[in-house]
């Protein structure tokens with residue numbers, strides 16, 4: 001693990017100095033953008049795995065390649081609550097292991113030319 005980011009703010013929090021709406025609280029992409037800057041991460045080739053709708057919306061808001069829902073924690077409940085659009089957009093997997101397998105398979109579709117930083121889609 002290279003970094004750990006958290007948001008101390010809560011719009012309805014008890015501690016006045018942390019009580020605000022901010023850009024880092026999920027699904028706002030602030031923390032992802034901060035991490036991407038610090039570690040030079042290409043967000044268009046990055047994935048988010050989570051168990052809540054905010055995790056999926058975070059992936060979308062940060063311009064990630066894909067957000068995945070895992071059926072762990074709150075995942076099963078979230079899956080039931082997903083809209084048709086969300087079901088089309090966000091793959092649902094059983095657990096983190098399956099998420100890793102999905103991501104590995106998907107990442108092979110990103111084809112890179114020499115000197116290319118963006119990559120183009122390639123179906124096999």
Ligand SMILES: [Zn+2]
Nearest residue numbers: 007009022024
């Ligand atoms: Zn925050």
